[in-house]
Amino acid sequence: MESQRGTMIEQSFDCYSAGFQESLDELPDCFTITDPYISGNPIVYASRGFLEMFGYSKYEVIGRNGRIFQGPKTNRRSVLEVREAIREERDIQISLLNYRKDGTPFWMLFHMCPVFDEKDGRVIHFLGVQVPILRRPKPSGTGLNLCQNGAGCRESVLRCYRREVHSMSVERALSLASGSGLDFTGVDVDGPCDASDLEKRKSTAVIDNILTVLVHDGESTGRLVHGKRRSQPGTGQLGASLNISLGRIKQSFVLTDANLPDMPIVFASDNFLKLTGFSRNELLGYNCRSFSGTDTDSSSRFRIKECIQNEQPCTLRMLNYRKDGTSFWLHISPVRNASGKVAYFVAVEGEDNSETKENQSLRQRGVVAAVKVAVRGLSMSVRTC
Secondary structure: OHHHHHHHHHHHHOOOOOOHHHHHHOOOOOEEEEOOOOOOOOEEEEOHHHHHHHOOOHHHHOOOOHHHHOOOOOOHHHHHHHHHHHHHOOOEEEEEEEEOOOOOEEEEEEEEEEEEEOOOOOEEEEEEEEEEOEEOOOOOOOOOEEOOOOOOOOOHHHHHHHHHHOOOOHHHHHHHHHOOOOEOOOOOOOOOOOOOHHHHHHHHHHHHHHHHHHHHHHHHHOOOEEOOOOOOOOOOOOOHHHHHHHHOOOOOEEEEEOOOOOOOEEEEOHHHHHHHOOOHHHHOOOOHHHHOOOOOOHHHHHHHHHHHHOOOOEEEEEEEEOOOOOEEEEEEEEEEOOOOOEEEEEEEEOOOOOOOHHHHHHHHHHHHHHHHHHHHHHHHHHHHO
């Protein structure tokens, strides 16, 4: 499973050109890119500036969630605000107390921005830019450090640095500040620590630079992306938050949208892809008929259609085909949202014949229950926010 996850991370940028990552490497700023369509929304790219600031190697960061940079004094409410922005697929700028690999804390302005596919409007990545927040030292200290709360923190001692920070890379800014007494020690971890307008403008400029690279590359490959959703709603693509929630269910299943013509597949779990041999691009947007073949019983198809029309669960041993030609069966059940309306149908793949019927039934019910929790939990939070 880990090898498959690693492959998915490597394929995260398949929609871009071969030299895409080299273009990102030329950007001197501190940022990461995550993929919400991989379980856990892991980091799939980390800039050199980011690695230098946090003290990690590339291999220690890729595939990990941003939680690894949080620590005991990281504000939980701020973390929840970031999660809410992911759920709503929107930008956010927020001050966060993060920790370097050696355990030293420092304050930074975190600016996250979704990247949308122009064709279908879905989020394909999240950009995360980190800008260190510069503050005056504590009265008892000497020199400068990263985020000391207190009056006069934007006075003249920082003006000469901020003028350069606006137009330089993060590592260059840190180097300049380090030469004048700026360090990571003595940080007021209790906060709050507000970023200045200049630091906010700096993060926005970095986001714009990264988007420029993405858009330019998309124009050359034919897959256009934008920082704002361009397509109309109702395209049947799942939101990033629901994708992340469904990705945590480590079972083999697909989800179809009950409210779209022909009920296309809108989610396929990692296990389903592994056990059937199909890629995600071969499934998303297609009906489950893709798995049937010449020997598939037509009466089984009729029973499934009848169950779907009546919004009833449907369990039967139906001959379907993996990509290699071997057969499997499906358990189909409706999934209602918080208002009680059928929003999706979940189809759970059967395991090998060595699994007992009792275990199969328990596993199927468990998957259906987990999917319902994910869908209802999201729709309830949307209704109450």
